[in-house]
Structure formats: structure tokens, C-alpha cells
Amino acid sequence: MSVVAKAIELLSHFSVRRPELGLSQLCRLAKRDKATTYRHLTALEALGFLEQNPVTKAYRIGPAVLHLADVREATVPRRDGAMVPLRLLAEQTGETAHVSVLSGVVLHAMAHSESTRHSTRAVIDLQTLPLHATASGICLLAFGSDELRHAALSNLTPFTPNTPTSEQRLDAAIAAAKAGGFGESDRAFEDEIYSLAAPVYDRTGEIAGAVAVASVASRITPDAALAIKKGLTQAAHEISHNWGGSIPEEIQTLWQTTLHPTSRDIAQKVPTP
Amino acid sequence: MSVVAKAIELLSHFSVRRPELGLSQLCRLAKRDKATTYRHLTALEALGFLEQNPVTKAYRIGPAVLHLADVREATVPRRDGAMVPLRLLAEQTGETAHVSVLSGVVLHAMAHSESTRHSTRAVIDLQTLPLHATASGICLLAFGSDELRHAALSNLTPFTPNTPTSEQRLDAAIAAAKAGGFGESDRAFEDEIYSLAAPVYDRTGEIAGAVAVASVASRITPDAALAIKKGLTQAAHEISHNWGGSIPEEIQTLWQTTLHPTSRDIAQKVPTP
DNA sequence: CAACAACGGTTCATTAAATGAACCACGCAG
DNA sequence: CTGCGTGGTTCATTTAATGAACCGTTGTTG
Structure with a gap:
């Protein structure tokens, strides 16, 4: 060192x-x-x-x-483009929302917004997010390059009893994200914190970071999780747009099937508007 | 090093x-x-x-x-308290306004705001401001501790032909600031840039930094300088207030005599309202 | 009160880490 | 092809980082 x-x-x-x-x-x-x-x-x-x-x-x-942060913003004005959707997301969900950005194989927290709805809420106060233990990290692993997976496997620090510390458990989390389109961390990084994350893209076309909502685990219901996921897709779209990128078609269809009723359900509902 | x-x-x-x-x-x-x-x-x-x-x-x-800047802001939320008056100052004067903050014997640029009125304007893009060559620095030297003067004398780097590089010339600039209540830099740091600065105070009661307006030298008229000085006093008051301090009486009276007509002038004007 | 602990800060012989001249490999222009 | 300018690497030499033990001060406690 x-x-x-x-x-x-x-x-x-x-x-x-x-x-x-x-x-x-x-x-x-x-x-x-x-x-x-x-x-x-x-x-x-x-x-x-x-x-x-x-x-x-x-x-x-x-x-x-402060000056360096100014220069950073002037060079890569990502934060500006993230803050508005982030605040909206925090408001909509009533939880803490944050955006992280990938630099090499390190995931940096970049901005966050806290809702005032609940007296207990997740506090984001980190510089770097561990890839294997956070919803954002799982997102990056699911939709990013294999290089990231190697980096993650080389440092499977256990943070809680729920942290995936084996290759098998990590791959299971990654597979779930690949299937559903969202990264998930159920008390895997901090006790009592449940997080969901969606990937964000920039002009390079590669995944550039993730937007996430962190909530108190005991507060999460299936309905609440669904609402968060809907908010996340919107925020991911907007931030990607502001960063000069867009969500790949394949991920959009994943979100469609995760969030919306199946074709049979639609057939049942459409007749009665 | x-x-x-x-x-x-x-x-x-x-x-x-x-x-x-x-x-x-x-x-x-x-x-x-x-x-x-x-x-x-x-x-x-x-x-x-x-x-x-x-x-x-x-x-x-x-x-x-970015994260470090967040922590800094959460710890010492000075920038927040400076931005609003700064933007107003930039608008009022049509020039570039900036605030600097003293840390030890180093003066750091902290925030700035540019007016869009003129197509040519000063661009503030510095981390540290030299004490001897900038309006803000002269301000700190005039109203700060003697320790600062020693630090300034140990580094009289010449930036332009107008930079005060001798103890005599520097002391003259300091004396002018002590007499008028404003720091002045007439092309002493950058060619073509004329600056005026006013001291800012925080809860310690000591000078904490300076607020300044930088303009293109050829644009400056006595009237424009007077308008800038008026704007500076207001901004210095507001920022000091936001930082938990206030402008010392002695400096306020300096500004009074610099900006407002003498008692004789008032006597001439008051009768005709 | 005296004894103690914890604090920020300093010293200097020892040792480990920073250094830079010379070195590739690549890309590009003439 | 040559010549020059990139970004990046190597390894013997040297310089700067290190940490156990130190000081002076402050605040606490039996």
C-alpha cells in the first residue's frame, strides 16, 4: 500500500x-x-x-x-442529471434513494436523497459500495462485464449473516437480477436494510451505474416492493437519458414481465374499462 | 515535499x-x-x-x-449559505462573483457565480488564491492576523507586471483596503481582470474569508466600481449572517464613509426630497 | 490533592518504499 | 522505412516513510 x-x-x-x-x-x-x-x-x-x-x-x-467536486461536475456532469429523478424517487417511495457510478471495477456512491416520510430510514453514507453485498452492486454484476464478477469474487467480505460470501450464493443473487431486471439486497450489507436497484446507462452503451432505493427491512411488503420497482424503472430511464444513454430493450422487457400482468391477466382485465 | x-x-x-x-x-x-x-x-x-x-x-x-464534498458540506455548510447571496451579487453587477474561505494561512476558492450579461467575463477556476495578488487576499491581509502577512511575504510570486512583489507595494495595497474597507486587485493576478473584495466573518468573530467580484478591467468605470462595492457590502453581510457571524462595526463605518456622501453632501441633498 | 489516563504532538535510528534513467510497444506522419 | 510522441514498465540506487518511545497538557477519579 x-x-x-x-x-x-x-x-x-x-x-x-x-x-x-x-x-x-x-x-x-x-x-x-x-x-x-x-x-x-x-x-x-x-x-x-x-x-x-x-x-x-x-x-x-x-x-x-469542493473545488475538485466542481471540476468533476464540469467534466462529467452526471450528478446534475441524477438529482431531479432521485428526489422524485425518494418522494414517491418515501424511502432513501441513491445513485452510484462505476469507475473501473469500483462502484462509487454519487448522490442520494432522503424522504422525510418515515422517522426511521436508511442513511447512505459511503464512498464505495461493495459489489457483492448491495443491490446496486448485484445490478452491476448482472448487467456489467465479467471483469466485475472476478473483482467481486476476490473480495467477499461478510457484512451481515445474509451477505453472500460464496460463489454459489453470489451467482444466485446475480441470476435473480438477470431474471427480474432488479438488483436486490435483503439485509446483505446492513442489518435491517432492504434495497432494490436498477441499472443506469450512459452514452457508451455500457452500464454506467445503478439507482437504488434503501428501506427498512421490516417495512417492506410485496406491494411496497412493487411500487419501488416501478419508481426505479422510471428513475433509471430518466437518469440514463440525462447521461446520454438509454435502457437496453432486453432490460425493458424484463421489467415489463416483472411489473405488469401476464397476457392472460390482461385479457381478463381489458374487457372492463 | x-x-x-x-x-x-x-x-x-x-x-x-x-x-x-x-x-x-x-x-x-x-x-x-x-x-x-x-x-x-x-x-x-x-x-x-x-x-x-x-x-x-x-x-x-x-x-x-463528490462524496467528500458532501461530507464537507454536511460538516461545515458554508457553501449553502454563500450561494444565494453570490448569485444575487453576480446578477446585480453583471459580473463574476466568488467566495473564498480561509483555512490556516491558505485561501481556498469555495463557490462562484457568473452573470450572463456580458459575453466576456472573468472565469474563476482556482483552488487557492494568492494572498498578495488577489482582491480577496488583500482583504484577508488587511483584516486578518499578522500571521497571514508573514505567509504572504514569504511568497510574492509575480503573476503580472502589476503584481505587488515588494513589501512596500503589498503594504500599500493593504493600507488602501484598511482605509476603504475593500480589497482591490487591478490586473495584479491576471491581465485584464479587475477585482474588488469584502471580508466575510463567521461565528468565531474572526475574518473567515472574502466575497469578491471579478470584472474585465477595461469595463470598469467609477460608477461601476461603486455599484460593485454596494453589492459587495450586502453580500458580505448576508454571507456572514449565514455563517453565524457579522461584519464588525468598524468595517461597517468604513463602508459608510466610502460609499455614502459626506455629511456636507447630505446637508445639500436632504432639503430637496 | 495526587495518581492516572488519554490526548495531540515530537524525536531519531531503522527500514522500507519512492525514485528516474533507460527501456518497451504502439500509433501516426512524412 | 524513419522519427517522434504516446502510455506504460523495469530495477539498482537513494531518499523519505516509519514507529517505539518520548514530552507536555488536560481532564478525570479514588
Whole structure:
């Protein structure tokens, strides 16, 4: 592991829920030496990636990242195109919606929107999403290249008792996504969290990321899941459109058969409008 | 210079105007070895700070910075409180407005807003603003601690013929700001760009940053400068308020005397309302 | 109060990791 | 074909990262 990686990895311990961290605290989290960690922290501080609370001496993310985020958005303006559909999705479902974007074989969380309907809700606060344990990740594995599957198999970290940690269980989850058109994670990454995800495409024609809804597991009913899936298809369409891509025909037909009544059901219903 | 600094310094070469850079190009810009640069680039890529255009092999800012920017905003939500007054300021003046924030002795650009009134306008695309050459920097030097002045004197890089590169010229600029309440940069950082800046305060009671308007130098008239100064005072008040601070009385009175007629002028005008 | 623990920060001999000249392989223009 | 400019790789040399032990301060506790 290079110094650069070690230093920057420190940044990943900061989150919305843990926005300020002291030196010792950070040493424990990163499982690293105090002197080394201190030097990394001061280096990052000098670069504007961290700054120190003058009172508590704790560190927090610095202002330099804001400019970089601007440049990113100006270069690849994906976030703008995701936020509107995302907010709508969160509103419609009353849950937390988020979008992730693939960079190489790593899936990065990019934007999220929380509904205020429920007092308990999923909180998305991650930089990278594990491919094997999240609905979004399963989506990418189902509709992305085989290279991703190899990357996923090389790191089957167990997060909960439900995390698929064997090739068999992972392949089962992937097969389910390929059959239904949605990635699913039933308490596989965090206890109590149930997620559904749909693939998103950009101008390259390849899968570019995923849009997902995370809910409290105990709240999910078949009807609720159906509503989420309907919202997801709409959001996936819109975000893909905004990113210059479109949902492949084959996935659209998958969604059709998953969400809508079979031809026989239609025959029964159409006569009575 | 630490490896961390060297690697991350590469990121500073990316900008809105130069969003994608190849390996060789980056070597020239950073004046560094190709092998080393390459390793740094791949390290940053693995961390999600960069990603490679699969077609051109050029590098661009990666998705990881978006999440960090989110955490920064959640921790120190200054940008939110700056954007609304900033947009108003840009609209009122028809120029480019921007806000910078002090972190240690480094002044970071944080947010900007461009008016669409003129076809030529200043483009703000910097991570850090030099203290001695920008209106915002002069503002910080005039109303901030002496520590800042020492930091500024240790790096009097000349950017244009007008850049104050001697202690005398810098002190003159600082004195002017102390007298008038506004920082000024007349083509001192970029040719053709004239800027005015006002200090912004936060809950600590110390100067926290500056709000500035950058204009094309040839467009500036005394009237236009006066209008900009009026806009700046309003924006500085609002942003300071949003950041939990307020403009010190002494600066408010400076602005009064700079912007409004003297008591004799008032005596002449009041009788005829 | 004194003893203690936990904190941020520093030192310096040891060691591991960063470095860069020289090296491919490829693509393109003349 | 040659010549030049890419992105990417190798390996002996050297430079910079490392961490156990240290200091000074603060806040807690029997």
C-alpha cells in the first residue's frame, strides 16, 4: 500500500455521521501508528483536504474537495442529471434513494436523497459500495462485464449473516437480477436494510451505474416492493437519458414481465374499462 | 515535499478549462518524472480521485471527490449559505462573483457565480488564491492576523507586471483596503481582470474569508466600481449572517464613509426630497 | 490533592518504499 | 522505412516513510 493510498484512506473514515475525528480516534479506526497518522493528517491539512477544528483539535474534511467536486461536475456532469429523478424517487417511495457510478471495477456512491416520510430510514453514507453485498452492486454484476464478477469474487467480505460470501450464493443473487431486471439486497450489507436497484446507462452503451432505493427491512411488503420497482424503472430511464444513454430493450422487457400482468391477466382485465 | 503532497498536487492541474490531461502533459505541467507521475496517477485512480477516459487514456477527476464534498458540506455548510447571496451579487453587477474561505494561512476558492450579461467575463477556476495578488487576499491581509502577512511575504510570486512583489507595494495595497474597507486587485493576478473584495466573518468573530467580484478591467468605470462595492457590502453581510457571524462595526463605518456622501453632501441633498 | 489516563504532538535510528534513467510497444506522419 | 510522441514498465540506487518511545497538557477519579 502506497503512502498516498494510506494517507487518502484516512479521508474515508470521515462521514456525515462522523464528521470530525481526533488523532487517536483516527489511529484506532485506521489501525495505524500515531506518528505516521499525524504526518499524513498534517500533509492532508496543508493540501486543504482536511482542516483542524481550532477548539477541539479534531480534523474534518477541508475546503479543497469542493473545488475538485466542481471540476468533476464540469467534466462529467452526471450528478446534475441524477438529482431531479432521485428526489422524485425518494418522494414517491418515501424511502432513501441513491445513485452510484462505476469507475473501473469500483462502484462509487454519487448522490442520494432522503424522504422525510418515515422517522426511521436508511442513511447512505459511503464512498464505495461493495459489489457483492448491495443491490446496486448485484445490478452491476448482472448487467456489467465479467471483469466485475472476478473483482467481486476476490473480495467477499461478510457484512451481515445474509451477505453472500460464496460463489454459489453470489451467482444466485446475480441470476435473480438477470431474471427480474432488479438488483436486490435483503439485509446483505446492513442489518435491517432492504434495497432494490436498477441499472443506469450512459452514452457508451455500457452500464454506467445503478439507482437504488434503501428501506427498512421490516417495512417492506410485496406491494411496497412493487411500487419501488416501478419508481426505479422510471428513475433509471430518466437518469440514463440525462447521461446520454438509454435502457437496453432486453432490460425493458424484463421489467415489463416483472411489473405488469401476464397476457392472460390482461385479457381478463381489458374487457372492463 | 511528501509523496502525498506530490501526488495530490497533480490534482490541482485539472480545472474546468482543462478537465482531461494525459500522462505526458501532466508530467510537463508538474515538471516531474514520467514513471513517478504514472505511479501517482494510478494510485489516485485506484482511490477514485481520478479516472481514465477509456478512449483517450487521459485522466480526469474521479467520483470520490463528490462524496467528500458532501461530507464537507454536511460538516461545515458554508457553501449553502454563500450561494444565494453570490448569485444575487453576480446578477446585480453583471459580473463574476466568488467566495473564498480561509483555512490556516491558505485561501481556498469555495463557490462562484457568473452573470450572463456580458459575453466576456472573468472565469474563476482556482483552488487557492494568492494572498498578495488577489482582491480577496488583500482583504484577508488587511483584516486578518499578522500571521497571514508573514505567509504572504514569504511568497510574492509575480503573476503580472502589476503584481505587488515588494513589501512596500503589498503594504500599500493593504493600507488602501484598511482605509476603504475593500480589497482591490487591478490586473495584479491576471491581465485584464479587475477585482474588488469584502471580508466575510463567521461565528468565531474572526475574518473567515472574502466575497469578491471579478470584472474585465477595461469595463470598469467609477460608477461601476461603486455599484460593485454596494453589492459587495450586502453580500458580505448576508454571507456572514449565514455563517453565524457579522461584519464588525468598524468595517461597517468604513463602508459608510466610502460609499455614502459626506455629511456636507447630505446637508445639500436632504432639503430637496 | 495526587495518581492516572488519554490526548495531540515530537524525536531519531531503522527500514522500507519512492525514485528516474533507460527501456518497451504502439500509433501516426512524412 | 524513419522519427517522434504516446502510455506504460523495469530495477539498482537513494531518499523519505516509519514507529517505539518520548514530552507536555488536560481532564478525570479514588
